[in-house]
Structure formats: structure tokens, C-alpha cells
Amino acid sequence: MALLTQQQALSLERKFDIIIIVAAFTGTVAGYHIHQMLTVGDWDFWLDWKDRRWWVTLTPILLITFPAATQYFMWEKMRLPIGATFCVMTLHFGQWMNRVFNFYYWAWFPVNFTTPGLMIPSAIFLDVMLMMTGSYMFTALFGGMGWSLLFYPANWTWLAPFHLAVKHPSGPLMSIADLMGMEYVRSATPEYIRIVERGTLRTFGRDVTPVSSFFAGFISGIVYLWWCWMGKVIAKPVWLSRT
Amino acid sequence: MAQYKTEAAVVKRAESAEKMFGWGTFFKCQIAISIFYVMIRIYQQYFSWSKGLDFFSEDFRVYWWNMLIGELIIEAAVLTFTLGYIWKTRDRNLDKITPEEELRRFWGLGQWIVTFAWAVYWGASFFTEQDGTWHQTVIRDTDFTPSHIIEFYLSYPIYIIIGINAYMWARTRIPLFASGHSLPFMLTVGGPAMIFVNVALNEWGHTFWIMEELFVAPLHWGFVTLGWCLFGVYGVAAAMCPRIFELLKITSDGKAAQFAPTVGPYAPGVSKLSA
Numbered sequence: 005m006a007l008l009t010q011q012q013a014l015s016l017e018r019k020f021d022i023i024i025i026v027a028a029f030t031g032t033v034a035g036y037h038i039h040q041m042l043t044v045g046d047w048d049f050w051l052d053w054k055d056r057r058w059w060v061t062l063t064p065i066l067l068i069t070f071p072a073a074t075q076y077f078m079w080e081k082m083r084l085p086i087g088a089t090f091c092v093m094t095l096h097f098g099q100w101m102n103r104v105f106n107f108y109y110w111a112w113f114p115v116n117f118t119t120p121g122l123m124i125p126s127a128i129f130l131d132v133m134l135m136m137t138g139s140y141m142f143t144a145l146f147g148g149m150g151w152s153l154l155f156y157p158a159n160w161t162w163l164a165p166f167h168l169a170v171k172h173p174s175g176p177l178m179s180i181a182d183l184m185g186m187e188y189v190r191s192a193t194p195e196y197i198r199i200v201e202r203g204t205l206r207t208f209g210r211d212v213t214p215v216s217s218f219f220a221g222f223i224s225g226i227v228y229l230w231w232c233w234m235g236k237v238i239a240k241p242v243w244l245s246r247t
Numbered sequence: 248m249a250q251y252k253t254e255a256a257v258v259k260r261a262e263s264a265e266k267m268f269g270w271g272t273f274f275k276c277q278i279a280i281s282i283f284y285v286m287i288r289i290y291q292q293y294f295s296w297s298k299g300l301d302f303f304s305e306d307f308r309v310y311w312w313n314m315l316i317g318e319l320i321i322e323a324a325v326l327t328f329t330l331g332y333i334w335k336t337r338d339r340n341l342d343k344i345t346p347e348e349e350l351r352r353f354w355g356l357g358q359w360i361v362t363f364a365w366a367v368y369w370g371a372s373f374f375t376e377q378d379g380t381w382h383q384t385v386i387r388d389t390d391f392t393p394s395h396i397i398e399f400y401l402s403y404p405i406y407i408i409i410g411i412n413a414y415m416w417a418r419t420r421i422p423l424f425a426s427g428h429s430l431p432f433m434l435t436v437g438g439p440a441m442i443f444v445n446v447a448l449n450e451w452g453h454t455f456w457i458m459e460e461l462f463v464a465p466l467h468w469g470f471v472t473l474g475w476c477l478f479g480v481y482g483v484a485a486a487m488c489p490r491i492f493e494l495l496k497i498t499s500d501g502k503a504a505q506f507a508p509t510v511g512p513y514a515p516g517v518s519k520l521s522a
Contacts, residue, residue: 020353041462045379192385240485
């Protein structure tokens with residue numbers, strides 16, 4: 005007599021699905037989050053690092069990596085067009101767990117001073133692009149561009165109030181974000197290592213952000229293809245036989 | 248009477264399947280890890296700022312240094328014992344196990360992998376970014392701080408122990424993994440394990456160059472590269488799933504269950520899209 009009925013086999017298949025989803029979620033949180041925090045973390049940790057140039061340029065380029073690989077796996081193996089959104093949700097879980105329970109409850113930085121950048125609209129766009137075109141090349145070209153161009157507008161609604169000007173009692177005029185950065189002292193992160201607004205891109209006048217986003221979109225497309233390949237290679241069930 | 252016997256057999260079969268593929272171990276493992284780390288986090292809350300700021304103080308020795316020594320000894324002992332146990336109790340007749348038993352072992356491996364992934368989350372995500380919380384607000388004094396003693400020397404070894412045990416468990420109990428080394432599985436376990444080794448480079452660099460805590464500094468990129476290996480968890484799923492489907496077919500009354508969806512891009516007649 006067989007162990008399982010048809011119904012039980014289907015039920016067990018669902019159980020294995022749950023196991024794989026949970027392992028993929030937590031494993032991706034760990035891998036994607038450590039990648040994120042050590043490549044663009046400083047811009048993501050602090051409100052006064054979220055500038056119009058470096059944050060906008062580096063974040064989309066470096067964060068399209070795991071979403072591209074996950075998209076490749078989920079689309080190839082399961083025809084699920086949710087890889088990027090799934091991946092970004094894992095990242096936001098990891099970020100928020102830390103910002104609340106460590107940055108706030110341990111070091112007492114205000115949560116709005118350490119709020120992570122929002123990537124969900126960009127991820128949905130990337131997934132929809134793959135679903136609509138079914139092509140990695142088109143997703144790289146147009147999805148990568150949209151992923152990057154949507155990043156700043158998606159964050160603008162919550163970020164804008166902190167860019168209002170305020171006059172410090174000691175004299176200088178600064179943004180609220182910079183004022184918070186001054187008041188909440190980070191002794192091992194002195195002002196001179198803050199990487200914001202550098203370079204001569206100001207020659208474009210006020211258009212620093214769109215130019216940076218556009219450049220990031222170009223590079224994001226290239227990184228997207230690179231990471232589709234990474235997803236293919238790393239997740240390939242290769243076996244090494246005994247020597 | 249015949250009908251009664253048939254019903255009894257079905258009930259017995261259902262009970263057996265429930266017992267073999269239950270969620271008990273799954274929840275016990277994840278809850279145990281979570282409770283343990285919540286307690287560790289509470290310990291940090293009470294004793295990191297009050298007793299952990301001065302490496303040379305007596306308080307530091309009592310509350311943090313002793314903890315470091317204790318956890319390293321326990322971790323080495325646990326790894327030795329568990330690996331020895333898994334090896335000692337290995338299945339020497341892997342070619343003779345029934346499909347039901349093989350399926351049950353895949354269920355066990357799934358729980359090993361979830362437990363490993365959950366432990367890696369705590370180590371590589373929660374406590375690693377927490378280290379930023381500490382270092383960017385407290386000037387780096389020595390290699391051993393209340394955040395490092397938890398992150399590098401507790402949470403990393405714990406996921407390494409679970410990962411190595413998971414790999415060893417699969418190698419000694421599941422024919423698929425006994426026949427060869429799964430590269431994605433090795434990457435999934437080995438990459439995060441090497442993050443622990445990379446700590447040596449990290450600490451060497453920080454003390455040599457007396458660096459400020461810029462999290463995106465190139466010195467940290469070794470952690471990044473090794474973290475990429477965690478994507479191998481998808482490859483482990485890709486390696487396991489075909490065999491699990493086969494076993495489900497074999498063990499379910501000899502008939503194929505509805506494995507392939509009848510709608511969507513995989514439905515008959517729909518071609519596969521590609522670049």
C-alpha cells in the first residue's frame with residue numbers, strides 16, 4: 005500500500021513549497037541585506053546622507069543585483085514574475101528589523117533619521133517589464149531604466165519635508181536633514197567622510213537628480229544582465245563527483 | 248466489513264503521513280533560535296552601554312570577555328559533538344532505503360535548510376547591521392566589542408554549525424546528496440562560513456589603518472562577495488525538487504499528482520519565452 009493518498013501528496017507538495025519559500029525569504033534577506041549595507045549602507049542608514057547625487061546614483065545600480073538573479077530563477081523555473089518584488093521585500097524586512105530594534109531601541113536614533121530608502125515601486129516596475137516583454141534584454145534596457153528613474157520619486161514624498169531649510173541658532177542655514185545629522189552625533193562617522201553632493205555635476209544646474217538617475221539607469225541595465233547570469237550560474241544544480 | 252477495513256487503513260495512513268511530515272520540528276527550531284536571540288538582544292540592551300564601553304575595565308571582563316570565551320568553547324564542543332553524532336549514526340545502506348523514507352529525509356533536510364537560513368538571517372542581517380549601529384556611534388576601541396562578541400563570535404558560528412551539520416546530514420542520509428557534492432549547497436553553506444574567516448581580514452584592516460566606520464569601505468567588500476553565495480539556496484531547491492516530485496509520484500498510490508499547472512506559460516502548447 006502506498007503511503008500517501010493523492011490528496012496527501014498534493015498537501016505535502018504544498019508543505020515543501022512553504023519550506024522553500026521560507027528558506028528563500030530568510031536566505032535572501034541575509035545575502036541581499038549584507039550586500040546592501042556594505043555597498044550603499046551609509047546612504048541608506050542616515051537621512052543626511054540621502055543626497056541628490058551619490059545616493060541616487062549608487063543605490064539603484066548596486067541593488068538591482070539580487071532582484072535580477074531572483075527574477076531569472078523565478079521566471080525560468082516557475083514562470084513567476086515576482087522575483088524583484090520578493091527580493092526587495094526581503095531587504096526591507098531586514099532593514100526595518102534593524103532600524104527599529106537596533107538603531108532606535110539600542111542607540112536611540114529617531115526612526116525618521118534612519119529610515120531606509122523605498123524600492124518597492126522600482127521592483128514592481130522591473131517585474132512588470134519582465135512579465136510584459138518576456139525578455140531579459142528588454143527588461144535590462146527599459147526595466148533597468150525604470151528601476152532607477154522611479155527610485156527618487158518613490159522616496160520624495162517622505163523625504164521632501166526633511167529638505168526644507170531651517171536656520172540653526174548658531175547662524176548657518178541648513179536643511180532639516182543636515183540639522184538632524186549635526187544634532188545626533190555619530191562619533192565614528194565624522195563629517196569629512198560623508199560622501200554627498202561631490203563633483204561638478206552642479207554645472208547641470210538643478211537637474212542633478214534626473215541626470216544621476218538616468219546615468220544609474222544605464223548602468224543598472226548592464227548590472228541587470230550581469231546578475232541574470234549570476235543567478236543562472238549560482239543557482240544551477242551542478243554536482244561535483246567524487247575524485 | 249471490507250469498507251470498514253479500508254477506512255481504517257486510510258486513517259492509519261493519514262496518521263502516519265502526518266507524523267512523518269509534521270510541522271513540530273520546524274516550529275521548535277525557528278522559535279528556539281528566535282527566543283535565544285531575543286534574550287541575547289536583551290542582554291545587550293542591559294550590559295552593552297553600561298559594561299561594554301571600556302575593554303580594559305573589570306566590568307568588561309566579567310560581562311563580555313567571559314561570555315566570549317564561554318561561547319567559543321561551547322561552539323567548538325557543539326560542532327564536534329553534532330558532527331560526530333551525525334557521522335556515527337550515518338546510514339550505511341543508503342541504496343536500500345524505501346521511497347517513503349527518502350521522502351521523509353528530504354522533509355528533514357528542508358527543515359535543516361530553513362533553520363540554517365533563519366540563523367543566517369540573524370547573523371548576517373540583524374546583528375551585522377547592528378554592528379553599524381554600534382560602531383558609528385561609538386569609537387572603535389578593540390576588536391572585541393559587545394556587538395562583535397555577539398555578531399562575529401556567536402551568531403556567525405551558530406549558523407556555520409547548523410549549515411555544516413545540514414550539509415553533513417544530507418551527505419550521510421540522502422542518496423541524492425551522497426552520490427556527489429552539490430555545488431549550490433556547498434556555496435550556500437561555505438560562503439557564509441567564509442564570512443567568519445573574513446572577520447580576520449576585517450579586524451586586521453581596521454586596526455592597521457585605524458579606519459572610521461564607513462560601512463561602504465572597500466575593506467568590507469569581502470563580506471559582500473561571500474554573501475552572494477547565499478543565492479545558492481535557490482540552487483539547492485532546484486536540485487531537490489525534481490527528486491521530491493518523483494518520490495511524491497511513487498508514494499502516492501502509484502499515480503502522478505497534479506504537479507504541472509494546466510494554466511499559464513507551462514500549459515501544453517505554450518512556448519517558453521526567453522531573451
